[in-house]
Amino acid sequence: MVSDPQNSHPKVVSETPLSEPVKGKTSSRKREVLLSRKISILTRDGPVSGPIESLHRTVGMHMATMHGLKFSIFPQEPDRKMLKFPDHQVAGHCAHDGVLGPLVDDSGRFYKPLQNDSRGSNELAFYTSLSTDARIPDHIRKYFPTFYGTKVINASDGSGLHPHIVLEDLVSSYENPSITDVKIGSRTWYPEASEDYIRKCLQKDRKTSTISLGFRISGMKIFGSKDSGFWKPERKFLQNLSSEDAKLVLKKFVSSNVPADNGEQPDCSFVSDVFGGSSGILAQLLELKQWFEVQTIFHFYSCSVLMVYEKVPVVKGDSSGADRAVVKLVDFAHVQDGKGVIDHNFLGGLCSLIRFISDILATQEDKCISNGFLLSI
Numbered sequence: 001m002v003s004d005p006q007n008s009h010p011k012v013v014s015e016t017p018l019s020e021p022v023k024g025k026t027s028s029r030k031r032e033v034l035l036s037r038k039i040s041i042l043t044r045d046g047p048v049s050g051p052i053e054s055l056h057r058t059v060g061m062h063m064a065t066m067h068g069l070k071f072s073i074f075p076q077e078p079d080r081k082m083l084k085f086p087d088h089q090v091a092g093h094c095a096h097d098g099v100l101g102p103l104v105d106d107s108g109r110f111y112k113p114l115q116n117d118s119r120g121s122n123e124l125a126f127y128t129s130l131s132t133d134a135r136i137p138d139h140i141r142k143y144f145p146t147f148y149g150t151k152v153i154n155a156s157d158g159s160g161l162h163p164h165i166v167l168e169d170l171v172s173s174y175e176n177p178s179i180t181d182v183k184i185g186s187r188t189w190y191p192e193a194s195e196d197y198i199r200k201c202l203q204k205d206r207k208t209s210t211i212s213l214g215f216r217i218s219g220m221k222i223f224g225s226k227d228s229g230f231w232k233p234e235r236k237f238l239q240n241l242s243s244e245d246a247k248l249v250l251k252k253f254v255s256s257n258v259p260a261d262n263g264e265q266p267d268c269s270f271v272s273d274v275f276g277g278s279s280g281i282l283a284q285l286l287e288l289k290q291w292f293e294v295q296t297i298f299h300f301y302s303c304s305v306l307m308v309y310e311k312v313p314v315v316k317g318d319s320s321g322a323d324r325a326v327v328k329l330v331d332f333a334h335v336q337d338g339k340g341v342i343d344h345n346f347l348g349g350l351c352s353l354i355r356f357i358s359d360i361l362a363t364q365e366d367k368c369i370s371n372g373f374l375l376s377i
């Protein structure tokens with residue numbers, strides 16, 4: 001087997017030869033022969049090998065099971081054609097030339113590279129248990145992206161094959177989604193983590209609004225108009241938000257005068273469509289909170305609430321815009337076993353975010369009432 005310390009990413013390095021030629025065989029015999037083949041893959045942790053469960057060279061795909069995990073392996077060419085960098089990623093590790101990050105395809109799937117340490121296996125274990133755990137109520141499942149297993153595909157950094165977690169692409173059905181990623185909790189570290197990791201997290205938690213507000217806005221992208229396009233604040237700017245700043249940024253999220261760096265106050269013209277109503281963002285956050293008040297299965301450290309909506313249908317007076325204001329949970333690399341204890345860290349942060357959103361909504365409703373009053377006299 002080949003070992004290549006220069007290239008630490010997984011790649012197929014060998015396949016055992018066919019035990020007999022497949023040409024001219026019946027398809028079931030051909031399949032049997034192909035299945036008997038073994039494959040070796042070079043990972044960051046060294047080479048691993050295992051039997052190929054099925055191999056369909058003609059359609060360009062084969063499945064392999066390694067380390068108890070099932071991977072579909074696609075060859076280079078079809079991947080390059082169908083996978084691309086996400087247009088609407090707002091936080092986390094982003095793919096660009098030479099950098100490993102998520103990819104999307106044109107059928108609504110999001111491929112998150114499996115991190116090669118405990119973060120990767122932890123996130124995969126979480127998604128796997130989520131899909132089978134009967135304790136998760138159905139009305140709560142909709143807050144998690146659908147999980148489609150794992151696939152080995154070409155990594156975004158050009159290093160070759162790499163296992164990815166395959167998820168529902170949460171924004172594929174939106175044309176110009178406005179998105180924000182809010183990392184929940186007043187601490188992003190968990191007690192069992194290494195001292196170095198805790199120190200790193202604490203530093204960031206102190207620097208950002210994590211400790212003071214119980215959440216930090218990790219990323220945001222707001223659609224302004226066809227002419228102005230998107231407003232995407234700098235990460236550095238988002239990391240230094242005071243309580244007032246956080247409120248202002250959340251107001252901008254639901255405003256039409258978005259890139260208002262000219263001191264203009266955000267108009268909050270989408271606030272009731274997006275935050276309010278029986279199926280708006282506030283109602284969804286409250287539904288999640290109800291679950292967090294009782295669930296003791298998981299502790300969601302460093303996990304984010306993603307809020308997404310589309311402006312255009314709201315403008316057109318089409319209620320589908322507001323219906324499509326959704327809350328999702330993402331990033332489960334640091335989820336821990338809840339051991340029968342309420343996740344106070346996440347619950348506290350979620351309550352704080354809910355407070356901000358309710359306040360913005362209430363202020364706006366007050367404004368409408370007083371405007372109405374002024375108009376009527």
Ligand SMILES: Nc1ncnc2c1ncn2[C@@H]1O[C@H](COP(=O)(O)OP(=O)(O)OP(=O)(O)O)[C@@H](O)[C@H]1O
Nearest residue numbers: 089090091092093110145167168169170181330331
């Ligand atoms: N299923 C999904 N569909 C669409 N976009 C997603 C999905 N999951 C994540 N994203 C996008 O990718 C961003 C980062 O996601 P995530 O936090 O899972 O990545 P990460 O690299 O682990 O982040 P971090 O660096 O904070 O650990 C999110 O803010 C969101 O914009």
Ligand SMILES: O=P(O)(O)O[C@@H]1[C@H](O)[C@H](O)[C@@H](OP(=O)(O)O)[C@H](OP(=O)(O)O)[C@H]1O
Nearest residue numbers: 091092093119183188204218239302333334
């Ligand atoms: O804990 P991990 O798994 O090591 O991942 C880090 C963690 O998600 C931090 O919250 C994130 O900072 P932000 O919340 O500010 O995005 C950081 O990004 P960074 O490496 O860009 O600082 C990640 O590396």
